[in-house]
Amino acid sequence: MKHCLGLFIVCMVLSCSSGQTTGKDTDRQEAETAINDRVDNTNITLEIVPQSYSGAPGQIHLFITNHTPSMLEYGAGYQIEKYDPEAEEWQHMDFFDHVAVISIMYMLPAGESASYSISLFPDHVDYKSGRYRVKKQIYTGEESVELYAEFVIE
Secondary structure, three states: OOOHHHHHHHHHHHHOOOOOOOOOOOOHHHHHHHHHOOOOOOOOOEEEOEEEEOOOEEEEEEEEEEEOOOEEOOOOOOEEEEOOOOOOEEOOOHHHHHHHOOOOOOOOOOOOEEEEEEEEOOOOOOOOOOEEEEEEEEEEOOOOOOOEEEEEEE
């Protein structure tokens, strides 16, 4: 039984990590265009391409670019927040506290980009039109940094 469980976990990690690509596909070209269009000079960028959706998509594509001289590390976890225009603040969406993700650490070398998809679970979350953002934890070796990338559901 232990061997079957171990084999299952290894298969899950391999199948989930195969969705991550680094720098050689057409999605990267699209991400590089979005990143090059940014005016702010942050050392680590988190982008969503595309940034606008008509209705809640099942998945969105994240692109992380490491503009630092160091190796970055990040896991598969993420949070989604919705902007409340009346309160003028971002509201944490509790559903994503209960989403299971694989326990894996990705490494991103200096000067490289990586892409992967995350699920928005539109069958379980009632998305309204508005501004949303993904919150992602990145580790620089020295500190933990929270990155944000916005998207709109029309």
